[in-house]
Every structure is written in C-alpha cells, then in structure tokens.
Amino acid sequence: MSATIPFPSNVGVIGGGRMGGGIAHAFLMAGSSVTVIEREPIAAEAARERIESSVAKSIERGATDANLDEVVQRLRVEIDYGALAEANLVVEAVFEDFGAKVEALKSAERVLAADSVLASNTSSISLATLAAELERPAQFLGLHFFNPVPASTLIEVVIAPGTRPDVAASAPAWVETLGKTPVVVKDSPGFASSRLGVAIALEAMRMVEEGVASAKDIDAAMELGYKHPTGPLKTTDIVGLDVRLGIAEYLAEHLGERFAPPQILRDKVARGELGRKSGKGFYDWE
Known part of the structure; x- marks a missing residue:
C-alpha cells in the first residue's frame, strides 16, 4: 500500500473566479492557508471580496466555529506566481482552454518545491496531454470540483497515467477532509461526470430545438422522474453555455x-446568452 501525503496546509489556487474562489473557500474552511493567483490587481481585489463574502456566509450558517477574521487572515490574493513558492498543493482553475491551462500549470511548477503536488480542475481535457507539458508529471493529477463548490459534495479525482502512487492514494483522503465525497476515475475525455452530464444536456437541447417540450418541462421531467436535483438545462445555465459548448466540442473531437x-447551443453562445452569468440562457435570470 502506498504511503500517503498529509492534507496540504498551504494551498495555491490559480484563478479567483466563481470556481477558483469556491475552491479557495473549501480549503480555507478546512484550515489551510490559501494563496489565490489572479491576472491583475482589479481581478485580485474582486476575488478577495468574493471569497471573504462566501466564507462569511458559511460562518453565519454555522458551518464552522472559526472566527471570520482568523479565516480571512489565512487568505492571500496575489498576481505574482512567486507567492505560490510555499504551497504543498496548487490547483489550477482557469477557463477550459488547453493553452491557458498549460501556461498556468507551467508558471506554478517553476516556483513550486520539488515535492509539491499540482492539480488541474479541468472538467474534460485529457490529463495526459497536460502532463506532457510539465517537468514533474508524476506529481500531477485532476481535482474536478463542482459549482457551487461550497454546497457541492462531489469532487472527481482523476488519475493521470503517470501520477505517482502516493499522490493518487492521498487525494481521496484530502477530498474527505474537505467534507466532500471523492469519485476516483482514470484519465479519459470528459472523465465520468462531464461525459454523462454533457450527453444528457445536449439531448435536452436537441429536444428544445425540435419543439418536443419547453426547457422548464424537460427539466421537470428529470427532476421529478429521475430525482435530479436540477434539470440538465438549468444546470447548463449555471455552468455556462460557453463552457458547455467548449466541453462538447472537445468531446466530439x-x-x-x-x-x-x-x-x-451555438446560436445562444453567439448571441451572448451564456446562462446565469449573462442573465439569460435557456432561462431568464434577470
């Protein structure tokens, strides 16, 4: 049995948007110090405000006995990758684009200690192709979080072909320390969750396109008939139609x-109807 690596006390997150901020939130609530890397000062300040607000809401709901000031003192938001030098684990959470992810991962790897672990939050891109761009692929794996991270109970642990056994053995225990459930899958396009979720969502979109039923009724069928907490079209709006389009194109390829x-789907994205973040997708979110 492989030795395990302790839960990371110092975590880096690349990207402070909704997903990256949620990942930072999860590790802060678990007791880690967290450094978030953003692209420029305005985005960094917005990320800090988003994460602090999210943590404050969790504390108000009684999710932890920790003091808000104590938790946010463990948060740093920087624009220089050098701030990640002390991290035991860095999670890349930039948008779903191969080039952007490679750039972020390589920038982090250059400053990390030799024994630090690097993870990608990709929902569909092959880890083998990302690992091929790295100097230390044995310490790389996938940690696929789900939106909204604070409320979601699932993290997909994706094991790349070259992931070191102790890294692969440790990651599920880290997920449990975050209070979430790990699902371990091997590296393959779309893994388990995105492949199934996108397949259902694309068929639901075709049904809307063909006039079979409204988005609301299709979602209701899945929610009431199959006990899905949220229907595939509303989920698409929450994830982002542009994100779903990118994943679908990758999986089709x-x-x-x-x-x-x-x-x-292509038409809605072209019109800027991206879902909840734009105010309109398959639903009106205004």
Whole structure:
C-alpha cells in the first residue's frame, strides 16, 4: 500500500473566479492557508471580496466555529506566481482552454518545491496531454470540483497515467477532509461526470430545438422522474453555455459525433446568452 501525503496546509489556487474562489473557500474552511493567483490587481481585489463574502456566509450558517477574521487572515490574493513558492498543493482553475491551462500549470511548477503536488480542475481535457507539458508529471493529477463548490459534495479525482502512487492514494483522503465525497476515475475525455452530464444536456437541447417540450418541462421531467436535483438545462445555465459548448466540442473531437453541439447551443453562445452569468440562457435570470 502506498504511503500517503498529509492534507496540504498551504494551498495555491490559480484563478479567483466563481470556481477558483469556491475552491479557495473549501480549503480555507478546512484550515489551510490559501494563496489565490489572479491576472491583475482589479481581478485580485474582486476575488478577495468574493471569497471573504462566501466564507462569511458559511460562518453565519454555522458551518464552522472559526472566527471570520482568523479565516480571512489565512487568505492571500496575489498576481505574482512567486507567492505560490510555499504551497504543498496548487490547483489550477482557469477557463477550459488547453493553452491557458498549460501556461498556468507551467508558471506554478517553476516556483513550486520539488515535492509539491499540482492539480488541474479541468472538467474534460485529457490529463495526459497536460502532463506532457510539465517537468514533474508524476506529481500531477485532476481535482474536478463542482459549482457551487461550497454546497457541492462531489469532487472527481482523476488519475493521470503517470501520477505517482502516493499522490493518487492521498487525494481521496484530502477530498474527505474537505467534507466532500471523492469519485476516483482514470484519465479519459470528459472523465465520468462531464461525459454523462454533457450527453444528457445536449439531448435536452436537441429536444428544445425540435419543439418536443419547453426547457422548464424537460427539466421537470428529470427532476421529478429521475430525482435530479436540477434539470440538465438549468444546470447548463449555471455552468455556462460557453463552457458547455467548449466541453462538447472537445468531446466530439475525441469521442465522436454523438457529442456534436446542437445549433441552438451555438446560436445562444453567439448571441451572448451564456446562462446565469449573462442573465439569460435557456432561462431568464434577470
């Protein structure tokens, strides 16, 4: 049995948006010191405000006995990757683009200690292709968090072909320390969650496109008939139609035409109807 690595006391998160901020929140609540890297000062300040507000709400709900001031003192938001030098674990959470992820991962790897672990939050991109760009691929794996991170109970642990056994053995225990449930999958396009979730969502979009039923009724069928907490089209709005489009295009390229994005999705993204973040997608969020 492989030795395990202790839960990381010092964590870096690359990207302070909704997903990255949620990841930072999770580790802060578990007692880690967290450094978030953003691209420029305005984004960094926005990320800090977002994370502090999220932590404050969790404390108000009684999720922890910790004092707000104590928790936020463990948070840093920086624009220089050098601030990650002391991190035991760094999680990349930039947008779903291969080049952007490689740039972020390599920038972190250059400043990390030799024994630090690097993870990607990618929801679909092959870890093997990302690992091939790194100097230390044995210390790399996937930690796929779900939105909204504070409320979600699932983290997909994705093991790359070259992931070191002790890293692979330790990650599920880290997830449990965060108060979440690990699902361990091997590296493959879309892993388990995105592959299944996108397949259902794309078929739901085709049904809207063909006039089979409204988005609301399709979602209700899945929520009431199959006990999905949120229907596939509302979930798409929450995730972002542009994000779903990118994942579908990637899966279609690697798994075949069954993942080809329907025209309704392409049209909505072209019009800027990206879901909740833009105010409109398959639903009106204004």
